[in-house]
Amino acid sequence: MKNTTLFPLAFAVLLFSAGFSNAQNYDVVCNGGKEFSFSKDTVAQLTLFTGRYMEGKTYIHWNVARQQADGLYIIYSSRDGKDYGVVGYKRGIGVPISIPIAYYFHDEHPLEGTTYYKVIHFSMNKTYLISEKIAVTFEGVILSNAQ
Numbered sequence: 001m002k003n004t005t006l007f008p009l010a011f012a013v014l015l016f017s018a019g020f021s022n023a024q025n026y027d028v029v030c031n032g033g034k035e036f037s038f039s040k041d042t043v044a045q046l047t048l049f050t051g052r053y054m055e056g057k058t059y060i061h062w063n064v065a066r067q068q069a070d071g072l073y074i075i076y077s078s079r080d081g082k083d084y085g086v087v088g089y090k091r092g093i094g095v096p097i098s099i100p101i102a103y104y105f106h107d108e109h110p111l112e113g114t115t116y117y118k119v120i121h122f123s124m125n126k127t128y129l130i131s132e133k134i135a136v137t138f139e140g141v142i143l144s145n146a147q
Contacts, residue, residue: 043066046119046129048063051134061103068095068123070094070124072122079111084116088107114136
């Protein structure tokens with residue numbers, strides 16, 4: 001079995017926190033000074049992106065069809081829907097068919113109130129796919145000691 005390494009993660013974190021958007025191309029310099037150029041994936045389709053708060057965690061679910069190359073999903077969260085931070089990663093599996101592949105992630109420590117989430121896939125074929133944002137509301141429970 002061939003051992004392939006995903007490109008360094010630092011560049012992806014910097015991209016989005018610096019205002020990453022749906023532009024057509026990005027040139028990115030990674031930790032070792034190596035440069036990668038990513039273009040928008042025009043084949044893969046994000047067919048579902050939802051989130052739900054339950055029992056102290058936020059559960060994120062997304063489906064992707066025609067993702068042709070392996071890569072990395074980076075899951076971001078934000079309190080205001082503008083400034084995002086990384087909350088997790090998922091390995092993406094390339095399957096060049098139109099049947100959607102389901103991915104799941106749970107945020108162990110969601111923010112109180114409304115949290116916005118986005119997902120970006122950076123693929124080994126140097127393309128990216130970015131989701132729209134979704135909002136998930138944390139329903140805090142107020143406990144009373146009154147009898």
